[in-house]
Amino acid sequence: MDYVDINMGCPIDLICNRGMGSALPLRPNKVQGIVRSMSQVLSVPLTVKLRMGYDTGKPTAHNLIPKLPGWGVAAVTLHGRSRQQRYTKTADWEYIAKCATESAIPLVGNGDAFSYEDLDAVRRAGTNISSVMLARGALIKPWLFTEMKERRHWDISASERLDMLRGFVRNGLEHWGTDDMGVARTRGFLLEWLSFLHRYVPVGLLERVPPRIQEQRPLSFSGRNDLETLMASSQASDWVKISEMLLGPVPADFHFTPKHKSNADPSTVITSEG
Numbered sequence: 718m719d720y721v722d723i724n725m726g727c728p729i730d731l732i733c734n735r736g737m738g739s740a741l742p743l744r745p746n747k748v749q750g751i752v753r754s755m756s757q758v759l760s761v762p763l764t765v766k767l768r769m770g771y772d773t774g775k776p777t778a779h780n781l782i783p784k785l786p787g788w789g790v791a792a793v794t795l796h797g798r799s800r801q802q803r804y805t806k807t808a809d810w811e812y813i814a815k816c817a818t819e820s821a822i823p824l825v826g827n828g829d830a831f832s833y834e835d836l837d838a839v840r841r842a843g844t845n846i847s848s849v850m851l852a853r854g855a856l857i858k859p860w861l862f863t864e865m866k867e868r869r870h871w872d873i874s875a876s877e878r879l880d881m882l883r884g885f886v887r888n889g890l891e892h893w894g895t896d897d898m899g900v901a902r903t904r905g906f907l908l909e910w911l912s913f914l915h916r917y918v919p920v921g922l923l924e925r926v927p928p929r930i931q932e933q934r935p936l937s938f939s940g941r942n943d944l945e946t947l948m949a950s951s952q953a954s955d956w957v958k959i960s961e962m963l964l965g966p967v968p969a970d971f972h973f974t975p976k977h978k979s980n981a982d983p984s985t986v987i988t989s990e991g
Contacts, residue, residue, distance in 0.1 A: 722766060723765045725748070757789065767796065768796045768800055769812055779816050795817075806931075823847035824845065825848045830849050830854050858917050889907070904960050915948060919941070922941070937951070
């Protein structure tokens with residue numbers, strides 16, 4: 718283990734309604750107690766991830782970040798949106814840069830990084846931002862790391878993407894087992910991932926590059942082959958079909974609802990029966 722991170726950025730209602738995730742920074746004394754207790758017993762660095770604030774238009778992270786080093790935090794990641802924004806609108810990198818200037822510890826920026834050009838933009842700004850975190854971008858196109866390292870836009874084929882899914886499934890079965898429970902657990906994680914992967918628009922079909930992550934919710938389109946079209950479907954039933962290509966038929970009583978429900982087409986019935 719290289720470090721331990723406290724995620725105080727999750728915007729999901731189930732988490733926030735229990736005082737965790739993005740709701741936790743609303744109680745700085747509670748944050749202080751948690752951070753101090755953890756930093757005193759850990760033998761590895763402790764890091765924290767935050768959002769700008771809870772309410773849109775009322776950023777508060779700049780008040781909390783300067784206190785974190787004294788409590789034992791080694792680095793902080795800041796997502797440039799409020800909890801209320803969730804993942805809508807453009808991330809506020811100007812605010813991230815402001816907080817980085819006032820931070821005595823490394824500050825990692827987070828929000829909308831989806832191409833090597835996005836990374837270049839942060840570097841050109843000449844701010845004190847230490848690095849950039851990849852989040853949704855890496856869920857939508859996990860080859861993003863390769864694109865950034867090699868400074869290119871990879872027009873990855875549908876078959877190459879299927880190979881990635883096949884490797885994911887193989888690792889899942891090795892970890893959880895090949896019995897019914899192991900297959901079910903692997904399928905569940907695969908379907909959650911597919912709820913992001915379907916948003917990828919192949920580079921070869923774009924009118925311009927670089928693509929922007931907030932634009933990755935296109936109307937239905939036909940790919941260059943049947944597999945590419947299937948992978949672009951926003952219908953949860955089609956995600957189930959892809960899982961069946963790799964893990965076999967689902968049980969007759971199978972149902973799937975994405976944790977991030979906004980990822981599914983609202984017109985689709987997100988249940989499936991084999």
